[in-house]
Amino acid sequence: MRIAIIGIGAMGCLFGARLAPLADVVMVGTWPEGLAALRERGITLADAQGERTIPVQVAGAAALPPCDLALILVKSYQTARAARQAAEWLAPQGLALTLQNGLGNDEVLAASLGAARVALGVTAQGAMLLGPGRVYHAGAGPTHLGVTPLTRERLEEVGALFRQAGLETHLTENITGLVWGKLVVNSAINPLTALLRVPNGALLENESARALMEAVAWETARVAQAQGIRLPFDDPAERVREVAARTACNRSSMLQDVLRGTPTEIEAINGAVVRAGQRLGVPTPINATLWRLVCALETTHPLPQI
Incomplete structure (x- = not known):
């Protein structure tokens, strides 16, 4: 699965570190120091077991190949820009999944991508940014993905990948x-x-x-x-x-x-x-x-x- 993780803050780095060993992950962001750190050394993930560094790809000026999943992990006030980026890179049958805080992010994405290509989720994973490209996993928690008849099959695949990465994940009809x-x-x-x-x-x-x-x-x-x-x-x-x-x-x-x-x-x-x-x-x-x-x-x- 080819995944664009849009957002290189705490949650973007956490999910990037967990998913990069299992999928074709590319990190997308606008923070110069964060992008430089990711290019130079990858994501440094710290948790109760210690600290490790995971190499990741970083999007450059060239267009990305079509992505199967755009994981939206920017701040809510950055969602409109993330929607425009996802519109450029998402494959026709690809899915944009938002795990952001607050209300209205899925509606902003749907305005650019269409409702059939947007999924809403919620995560209880805790993360704290220690510096550019450095994240502390502050606490594990479940992630729930909201399924519809249009998105269920694709989200079952996403959920399986998340679980393989050690991220507790459930599908729900009460998102x-x-x-x-x-x-x-x-x-x-x-x-x-x-x-x-x-x-x-x-x-x-x-x-x-x-x-x-x-x-x-x-x-x-x-x-x-x-x-x-x-x-x-x-x-x-x-x-x-x-x-x-x-x-x-x-x-x-x-x-x-x-x-x-x-x-x-x-x-x-x-x-x-x-x-x-x-x-x-x-x-x-x-x-x-x-x-x-x-x-x-x-x-x-x-x-x-x-």
């Missing part, structure tokens, strides 16, 4: 519920860790932070329930507590973005919840506050320390 389930968690944990600049587990240690986290989880869940979406859990507060405890030492992707001084995915996470709530008449005041606070954080230059 919308799983995406919203992850959104409940991300909307509650990501902005708070970014604003407080703490790892996930610290939210459980602070009474005010824990109360906010639980309230956001319920608020996002009510927006999902108003649409008739079946979430993969009954108690949103219990779920976010469990995730925060299980990933206590992890830095959320939004915290990593803030610490690097790069844009966050707040628009596709809490911003998307607010917009959905407005359409449905479901109040989302806490999501709205966190959305605005993170937007302000992105554009605020703090005073120098005295």
